[in-house]
Amino acid sequence: MSGIPSIGKETGLILKPESNTTALDNSPFMRACRRESVPHTPIWLMRQAGRYMREYRELRARLSFLELCKTPSLAAEVTVNAADRLGVDAAIIFADILLIVEPMGIELAFGKGEGPTIHNPVRTSQDVDRLREVDGVESLEYVFEAIRQTRAALSADLPLIGFSGAPFTLASYIIEGGGSRNYVHTKSLMYTDKGAWHALMSLISRALVKYLNAQIFAGAQAVQLFDSWVGSLSADDYREYVLPHTRSILSSLTPGTPVIHFGTGTGALLELMREAGGDVIGVDWRVRLDEAWRRIGHDVAVMGNLDPVALFAGKDYIRSQATKILEQAAGRPGHIFNLGHGILPETPVENVIALVDAVHELSAK
Amino acid sequence: MSGIPSIGKETGLILKPESNTTALDNSPFMRACRRESVPHTPIWLMRQAGRYMREYRELRARLSFLELCKTPSLAAEVTVNAADRLGVDAAIIFADILLIVEPMGIELAFGKGEGPTIHNPVRTSQDVDRLREVDGVESLEYVFEAIRQTRAALSADLPLIGFSGAPFTLASYIIEGGGSRNYVHTKSLMYTDKGAWHALMSLISRALVKYLNAQIFAGAQAVQLFDSWVGSLSADDYREYVLPHTRSILSSLTPGTPVIHFGTGTGALLELMREAGGDVIGVDWRVRLDEAWRRIGHDVAVMGNLDPVALFAGKDYIRSQATKILEQAAGRPGHIFNLGHGILPETPVENVIALVDAVHELSAK
Numbered sequence: 001m002s003g004i005p006s007i008g009k010e011t012g013l014i015l016k017p018e019s020n021t022t023a024l025d026n027s028p029f030m031r032a033c034r035r036e037s038v039p040h041t042p043i044w045l046m047r048q049a050g051r052y053m054r055e056y057r058e059l060r061a062r063l064s065f066l067e068l069c070k071t072p073s074l075a076a077e078v079t080v081n082a083a084d085r086l087g088v089d090a091a092i093i094f095a096d097i098l099l100i101v102e103p104m105g106i107e108l109a110f111g112k113g114e115g116p117t118i119h120n121p122v123r124t125s126q127d128v129d130r131l132r133e134v135d136g137v138e139s140l141e142y143v144f145e146a147i148r149q150t151r152a153a154l155s156a157d158l159p160l161i162g163f164s165g166a167p168f169t170l171a172s173y174i175i176e177g178g179g180s181r182n183y184v185h186t187k188s189l190m191y192t193d194k195g196a197w198h199a200l201m202s203l204i205s206r207a208l209v210k211y212l213n214a215q216i217f218a219g220a221q222a223v224q225l226f227d228s229w230v231g232s233l234s235a236d237d238y239r240e241y242v243l244p245h246t247r248s249i250l251s252s253l254t255p256g257t258p259v260i261h262f263g264t265g266t267g268a269l270l271e272l273m274r275e276a277g278g279d280v281i282g283v284d285w286r287v288r289l290d291e292a293w294r295r296i297g298h299d300v301a302v303m304g305n306l307d308p309v310a311l312f313a314g315k316d317y318i319r320s321q322a323t324k325i326l327e328q329a330a331g332r333p334g335h336i337f338n339l340g341h342g343i344l345p346e347t348p349v350e351n352v353i354a355l356v357d358a359v360h361e362l363s364a365k
Numbered sequence: 366m367s368g369i370p371s372i373g374k375e376t377g378l379i380l381k382p383e384s385n386t387t388a389l390d391n392s393p394f395m396r397a398c399r400r401e402s403v404p405h406t407p408i409w410l411m412r413q414a415g416r417y418m419r420e421y422r423e424l425r426a427r428l429s430f431l432e433l434c435k436t437p438s439l440a441a442e443v444t445v446n447a448a449d450r451l452g453v454d455a456a457i458i459f460a461d462i463l464l465i466v467e468p469m470g471i472e473l474a475f476g477k478g479e480g481p482t483i484h485n486p487v488r489t490s491q492d493v494d495r496l497r498e499v500d501g502v503e504s505l506e507y508v509f510e511a512i513r514q515t516r517a518a519l520s521a522d523l524p525l526i527g528f529s530g531a532p533f534t535l536a537s538y539i540i541e542g543g544g545s546r547n548y549v550h551t552k553s554l555m556y557t558d559k560g561a562w563h564a565l566m567s568l569i570s571r572a573l574v575k576y577l578n579a580q581i582f583a584g585a586q587a588v589q590l591f592d593s594w595v596g597s598l599s600a601d602d603y604r605e606y607v608l609p610h611t612r613s614i615l616s617s618l619t620p621g622t623p624v625i626h627f628g629t630g631t632g633a634l635l636e637l638m639r640e641a642g643g644d645v646i647g648v649d650w651r652v653r654l655d656e657a658w659r660r661i662g663h664d665v666a667v668m669g670n671l672d673p674v675a676l677f678a679g680k681d682y683i684r685s686q687a688t689k690i691l692e693q694a695a696g697r698p699g700h701i702f703n704l705g706h707g708i709l710p711e712t713p714v715e716n717v718i719a720l721v722d723a724v725h726e727l728s729a730k
Contacts, residue, residue: 182673182674182709183674184674184677184709184711187672187674187675187677188674188677188678191674191675191677191678191682192677192678192679192682231630231651232651233651234650234651234652234653234672235651235652235653235656236653236689237672265596265630265632265651267630267632267633267651267652268632268651268652268653268656269651285599286596286597286598286599286600286630286632286633286634287599287600287632287633288599288600288601288633291600291633307552307599307602308547309547309548309549309552309553309556310552310556312549312552312553312556312557313553313556313557314557317556317557324601344547344549346549
């Protein structure tokens with residue numbers, strides 16, 4: 001793409017940081033984060049390395065999800081292969097949004113084909129008091145090592161995104177003990193013990209600053225905060241119980257590194273999420289991209305927003321939807337194409353590739 | 366409340382329809398549906414008869430959910446007892462949003478403590494073709510009989526609400542075979558076979574017109590269309606795949622009977638739901654009530670919008686939230702207080718009563 005030779009696994013060659021930096025900085029993804037003009041609209045896809053890919057399922061037949069996360073060479077392999085296979089404009093490190101809760105003393109497990117389970121959920125202020133302050137993130141060295149190995153193996157001009165769950169989404173898993181439909185325990189703690197709630201959110205936020213900055217230091221060009229479940233909250237609750245914490249994180253990250261701030265079901269929260277911060281606001285398919293962008297303001301970049309289920313329809317349908325979203329972005333600098341949430345397990349790989357190709361072709365200048 | 370003697374189960378006395386009509390028409394609930402002035406803001410609660418009540422759990426220990434729905438005397442008892450116990454301003458017939466799918470040839474079952482399961486889900490246009498047209502709703506006579514018995518037993522001035530699931534929500538259950546997180550099958554049919562999708566939605570809509578009109582004829586003063594899961598759609602998809610069907614139903618119901626049009630997660634859909642129709646638009650807690658009302662227009666009534674989880678917090682918290690919502694309604698005629706979704710199973714009954722009392726007291730003129 002940029003003419004700079006790629007750093008392949010074959011050669012093991014590592015270019016000097018300065019060389020990387022220029023190519024990466026000029027990549028369509030990084031330019032879009034800064035709302036600069038781009039040769040084509042950059043696209044990457046949440047959960048682009050995952051169960052929908054045969055290679056991934058084969059690996060997972062041999063080791064568990066957490067084992068894969070904790071084996072840097074394999075996490076790097078999965079990350080690089082997915083990006084190469086799809087031809088996307090950014091890689092995202094293979095990891096889980098919840099990894100940061102382990103050093104807090106939370107016991108994290110993933111059942112077969114199920115979501116995360118936490119055996120010692122946090123329900124009371126005493127439980128919050130028992131959580132460990134994350135003074136250092138050394139125990140997450142496997143993530144940083146995976147980032148370093150990925151960075152070394154990725155094309156020199158392909159940005160790598162680091163990430164974590166955002167405080168509310170992490171708190172909801174820690175409190176519910178897994179996924180949830182109604183967030184009864186989470187909101188009950190929030191409503192009945194503000195002190196404990198804010199203590200928990202602050203503890204998570206302090207950990208996230210260290211964790212995300214360490215990912216950046218290890219070689220991530222951008223980071224994403226996934227507040228996947230924040231759409232369960234009212235706008236007033238978001239303002240009171242979430243916004244100050246998210247803002248405190250976003251204002252403490254390494255300057256110059258773009259941050260993507262993402263949530264789903266955020267139709268009533270977009271303005272507040274923008275207020276909390278982020279260079280790019282990720283929106284789901286429920287709100288039209290043009291309306292979302294108008295609401296958050298054109299002085300911030302936007303990411304989205306195809307319904308992941310659209311990838312189950314035929315290629316013509318996918319192309320028509322890509323056209324629609326690109327039209328809504330109106331060629332304005334600062335649009336990163338993505339789904340409104342992660343790729344679903346049964347998604348046909350060829351449809352994902354068709355989407356990437358369609359976005360590149362339709363947006364080429 | 367109105368001075369007209371109530372029709373108790375004790376006396377078995379049935380007043381002439383004309384007497385009922387005046388008292389019912391002047392009830393706070395009916396007046397609010399028409400956006401007329403009220404002595405206090407009327408309140409009722411979705412799923413106000415349900416598992417959170419001991420009496421209900423005792424009944425359910427003896428018979429299944431569907432058996433209860435299909436035994437008019439017991440459905441009526443559950444309906445009346447809940448309304449009396451809570452002191453709410455309307456009763457809602459004890460039934461399920463899915464009952465109308467049985468005469469279409471769908472096999473409906475409810476597992477213990479789980480949601481509905483459909484053993485013969487509709488996935489293809491052939492499946493749609495095999496569905497039975499609901500020419501008459503005689504097989505749902507048990508619902509109409511429950512309405513008649515409830516109407517006879519309820520206070521003469523207490524309105525009774527009939528209801529059903531709305532076409533999209535019904536279609537999603539029929540297609541997925543139960544509840545869903547991502548609606549992959551539903552949206553796939555929608556995106557890949559428009560003809561089959563619209564045929565299914567039309568068939569459901571024709572059935573709903575008959576079903577809801579028969580509920581009104583049996584004695585319901587108002588009806589509610591529950592489009593509980595429509596918030597999973599984008600605004601553009603709603604406009605194309607849902608709105609015409611909902612509009613066709615809402616314009617075919619018995620004139621003079623207020624219709625409540627409800628959904629959750631509808632932050633991006635409110636204007637379109639209003640366009641589809643309904644005298645009252647039900648909104649969940651994600652959008653502030655004042656903002657929702659401004660968006661749908663003050664020439665329509667609004668219902669909502671306390672987070673059901675608020676009922677797990679203390680009475681002071683509940684009162685503060687009721688105050689906030691009433692302030693947002695700003696004393697404007699046409700507000701019906703409700704939760705943003707159904708009462709959750711573990712909700713303390715005394716907190717529900719505290720909410721009803723708080724709304725009555727705080728809004729009394």
